[in-house]
Amino acid sequence: MTKLDFIMALYDKLSDMPHSEVEERVNFYREMIEDRMEEGLSEEEAVAAVGSVDEVVAQIKGESASERLNKDKIAEPKNDKTNASKIALLALASPIWIPLLIAGGAILISLFAAVFSIIVSCFAVFGSFVGVSLYGVVFGIVWMLSGKAIAGLALLGMGIFLAGLSIFAFFGSKALTDLTVRLIKRLAAWLMRRIGRKEEA
Amino acid sequence: MDNQLKRGLLDVCVLAAIKSEDSYGYKIIKDVKPYVELSESTLYTILKRLEAANMLIVHTAVHEGRLRKYYRITEEGLARLEEFRREWQEVLSIYQFVTKGESVNDKA
Numbered sequence: 001m002t003k004l005d006f007i008m009a010l011y012d013k014l015s016d017m018p019h020s021e022v023e024e025r026v027n028f029y030r031e032m033i034e035d036r037m038e039e040g041l042s043e044e045e046a047v048a049a050v051g052s053v054d055e056v057v058a059q060i061k062g063e064s065a066s067e068r069l070n071k072d073k074i075a076e077p078k079n080d081k082t083n084a085s086k087i088a089l090l091a092l093a094s095p096i097w098i099p100l101l102i103a104g105g106a107i108l109i110s111l112f113a114a115v116f117s118i119i120v121s122c123f124a125v126f127g128s129f130v131g132v133s134l135y136g137v138v139f140g141i142v143w144m145l146s147g148k149a150i151a152g153l154a155l156l157g158m159g160i161f162l163a164g165l166s167i168f169a170f171f172g173s174k175a176l177t178d179l180t181v182r183l184i185k186r187l188a189a190w191l192m193r194r195i196g197r198k199e200e201a
Numbered sequence: 202m203d204n205q206l207k208r209g210l211l212d213v214c215v216l217a218a219i220k221s222e223d224s225y226g227y228k229i230i231k232d233v234k235p236y237v238e239l240s241e242s243t244l245y246t247i248l249k250r251l252e253a254a255n256m257l258i259v260h261t262a263v264h265e266g267r268l269r270k271y272y273r274i275t276e277e278g279l280a281r282l283e284e285f286r287r288e289w290q291e292v293l294s295i296y297q298f299v300t301k302g303e304s305v306n307d308k309a
Contacts, residue, residue: 025245028226028241028245028270029241031225031226031227031268031269031270032226032227032230032241034267035225035226035227035228035269036227038265039227050241051240051241051242056241056242059240059241059242059243060242062242
């Protein structure tokens with residue numbers, strides 16, 4: 001058989017395979033035949049040495065089939081599909097969970113606002129104690145000096161008393177702030193763990 | 202020879218054939234022939250597999266007025282050969298243990 005006949009026969013019998021694949025393999029065999037001819041074999045001998053057309057076709061089909069099987073195993077498109085369906089479900093259910101999420105967020109924000117305003121008012125109390133005690137001390141002395149001795153003394157006394165209270169108020173506010181911060185941290189950590197566990201599941 | 206075993210060995214045979222210099226299809230078959238039979242079809246599949254595993258690269262060159270594909274081994278290919286050598290050192294010592302004291306003709 002001539003080289004050309006061999007190649008034409010291959011193309012003919014492999015017509016059901018994708019053309020680019022066939023071309024690559026036929027070129028490979030053509031090269032083999034030509035190399036043997038270069039070694040000194042005649043065209044007929046070289047073609048015969050490579051194998052009969054049917055043998056080669058069977059080998060090609062056999063090898064390409066197992067190749068494609070292995071490729072499919074490696075590709076594993078299953079994971080992409082499950083992720084896609086998860087996303088689709090999320091999108092479909094969004095009218096339900098989006099408002100819920102917003103409501104939840106709003107509740108959290110107002111909780112924070114409430115706690116924050118409590119802390120702010122504690123410091124405000126502290127501030128007003130300081131202010132009034134300063135006033136009392138200063139004007140107490142002024143009054144005493146300007147003759148209103150007893151009133152001035154009372155005012156001074158009240159000022160000092162309030163100064164002492166303001167120290168308590170300061171430490172109280174600070175303690176409340178620290179407590180709040182610690183509670184928030186613990187709440188955040190607990191939330192992270194819950195979310196983490198859900199993702200694992 | 203066991204088919205599974207043969208398949209694994211053919212990969213490294215092809216790599217060894219292109220280890221010291223670039224080679225081409227028919228030459229690889231000739232080089233390997235004294236040791237194990239290698240058909241064109243099988244060689245094609247092995248070359249494709251080794252290329253996919255980055256153990257060899259292909260380039261085309263003109264030879265006597267026609268195009269010929271040359272195959273060159275890569276670092277990964279050399280590493281695979283080294284791995285094979287180490288694996289079979291072990292096999293060799295096990296073989297020696299198993300056949301210790303026996304001569305090839307012993308049937309005991």
